[in-house]
Amino acid sequence: MSFEAISNFVAAFFTLSIFSFLYKDNPFYKFAEAMFVGVTMGYAIPLVYYNTFIPFVYRPIFIEHNFIILIPALMGSLYIFRFSKNLSWLSRYPIVFGMAIIGMGVPLSMHAYVLVQMRIAMMPIDNINTFIIFVGTITILLYFFFSKAHKGVYGKITNIGIWYMMVGFGASFGYTVMARISLLIGRIQFLMGDWLHLMK
Amino acid sequence: MKRQIPLLIVIILGFIFAIHTFVPHKASADFYDWYQTWIKALSPFMVLLGIMSLFMVNTAKIQRKIPGWQYSVITLLSLIVTGAVGFIWGTQEGTPFMWLFKNVQMPMGATMFSLLAFYIASAAYKAFRARSIEATVLLVAAIIVMLGQVPIGMAISKWIPETSSWILNVPNLAAKRGIGLGVGLGMTATSLKILLGIERTYLGGGD
Numbered sequence: 250m251s252f253e254a255i256s257n258f259v260a261a262f263f264t265l266s267i268f269s270f271l272y273k274d275n276p277f278y279k280f281a282e283a284m285f286v287g288v289t290m291g292y293a294i295p296l297v298y299y300n301t302f303i304p305f306v307y308r309p310i311f312i313e314h315n316f317i318i319l320i321p322a323l324m325g326s327l328y329i330f331r332f333s334k335n336l337s338w339l340s341r342y343p344i345v346f347g348m349a350i351i352g353m354g355v356p357l358s359m360h361a362y363v364l365v366q367m368r369i370a371m372m373p374i375d376n377i378n379t380f381i382i383f384v385g386t387i388t389i390l391l392y393f394f395f396s397k398a399h400k401g402v403y404g405k406i407t408n409i410g411i412w413y414m415m416v417g418f419g420a421s422f423g424y425t426v427m428a429r430i431s432l433l434i435g436r437i438q439f440l441m442g443d444w445l446h447l448m449k
Numbered sequence: 450m451k452r453q454i455p456l457l458i459v460i461i462l463g464f465i466f467a468i469h470t471f472v473p474h475k476a477s478a479d480f481y482d483w484y485q486t487w488i489k490a491l492s493p494f495m496v497l498l499g500i501m502s503l504f505m506v507n508t509a510k511i512q513r514k515i516p517g518w519q520y521s522v523i524t525l526l527s528l529i530v531t532g533a534v535g536f537i538w539g540t541q542e543g544t545p546f547m548w549l550f551k552n553v554q555m556p557m558g559a560t561m562f563s564l565l566a567f568y569i570a571s572a573a574y575k576a577f578r579a580r581s582i583e584a585t586v587l588l589v590a591a592i593i594v595m596l597g598q599v600p601i602g603m604a605i606s607k608w609i610p611e612t613s614s615w616i617l618n619v620p621n622l623a624a625k626r627g628i629g630l631g632v633g634l635g636m637t638a639t640s641l642k643i644l645l646g647i648e649r650t651y652l653g654g655g656d
Contacts, residue, residue, distance in 0.1 A: 256548065256551075256552045257552075259552045259553065260553070260556040261556075263552075263553060263556050263557045263560070264556050264557070264560045267557055267560040267561055267564065270564060271567060279517065279520050280523060281557055282520070283520035283523040283524040283527070284523055284524070284527045284553065284557070285557040285558070285561065286503075286524050286527075287523065287524040287525060287526065287527030287528035287529075287531065288527045288531045288549060288553050288554045288557075289554055289558070290499070290500065290503055290528050290531075291527060291528040291529065291530065291532040291535070292531055292535070292546075292549070292550055292554055293496060293499075294496070294500065294528075294535065295535025295536055295540050296535070296540060297493050298493070299540060301489065301492055305486070305489040305490045305492070305493070306490050306493060309486075309490070318486070318487075318490050320487070321486075321487040321488075321490035321491045322490050322494075324487075325490065325491040325492070325493065325494030326497075328494045328495060328497065328498040329494075329497065329498065329501060331498060331653075332501065332502075332505065337653065337655055338451035338452075338655060338656060341451070341452075341455040342455060342458070343491055343494065343495075344651060344652075345455040345459045345651075345652075346458065346462070346487070346488070346491065347491065348459050348463075348643065348651060349458065349459050349462030349463050349466060349484075350463075350466060350484075350488075351459070351463055351640045351644055352462065352464055352465065352466030352467040352469075352640075352644055353466040353467065353469065353470050354636065354640040355467055355640045355641050355644060356467060356470045357470060358633055358636040358637045358640060359637045361633070362629060362630070362632060362633025362634075362636060362637075363630060363633040363634060363637065366626055366629055366633065367630070369626070370630075378619045381619050381620060381623065382619060382620075382622055382623040382626070383623075384623070385620055385623025385624060385626075385627060386623050386626045386627045387627075388627075389623065389624060389626075389627025389628065389631075390627050390630060390631070392627075393627075393631045412583065412586055413620055413623050413624045413627065414624050414627070414628065415583045415584075415586040415590065416586060416587070416590045416616060416620040416624060417620065417621045417623075417624025417625055417628070418590075418624075419586065419587040419589070419590025419591040419594065419616075420591070420616055420617055420621040421621075422569075422573070422587070422591045422594075423590070423591040423592070423593075423594030423595040423598070424594060424598075425569065426566065426570070426591070427594075427595055427598045427599070429563055429565045429569060430566050432560075432562050432566070433563035433566045435563070436556070436559055436560050436563050439556070
């Protein structure tokens, strides 16, 4: 048995273990699930160490002697006090230090998600499609205005917004299903091709 | 003071960053660079918190011998082995670490997500049984978009891919824009609430 065959066998074993959940919850699935959690977390540890800890903590402090970095490093270590009953308040410092960036979020989210979107929405209505988009945007915004009861003529207008949203949700759903089917096809191709050699 | 000082840090630094967006002065840019350096130095410790949490949850299960504790042993062992393999042999292509990724982590991740194809289909059947006109609209849009992405759609009719493309570019765009504007306003309002100290749940419980 070649090394590649052993590798494929291992991958096929875990693939089939996960698929076994389609029948019902069973020890093979639980084993694979537990392994998946551990391996995923274990995979992150060396990557974070080599790609973040070494260049941004170890190198500045121990090689470049930029000792000011000791402050954020010590602040970061305060995270572990999250598990202490009496000292959990210390873990707030690294959290709030990261949270402060929210100040930039106020003008930037207003700009990117509201102003830019409004500017794009205010294009000339020169064909039927731009008219449909305009009507959809307005009726959806009216739907989300809850200060007025959705009754009578206003209710009928907001209903059009619901229709638009349903089309949008349907399109998103269709895309999600196709992405999952694509992954499924990939796994079936692996089992039938790479592992069992039943197809080329 | 255990809550007030962290709150003050968010408010003061938050307002500095809000001003930074409008004032492209060198001092402001330098301050932002300094902040970025500190955040990068702080970030590895977040992963440490995650690892500790996983260890604590699983060791508690093992110590109490609660049903299925053996799986916690597997989780911890696989975590330790994968981490150790990465530190001993490195993380480059061709190492045992990458072998574990390609033959254990990646197949399981892809299979786990592909499982959703089955559940999403059964959930869709339950949810979309065309009980109302809105559900029918959703169902029809989903079917056309799905058929529009695969060759069988083109084989049935050349209108299916065209209709699918129209749905995505016109009514779907309007829906995304309308919802996006609402989300944007919500994000701005929530950010403002945090900045002004009205929203404090991120500080956690206790004193």
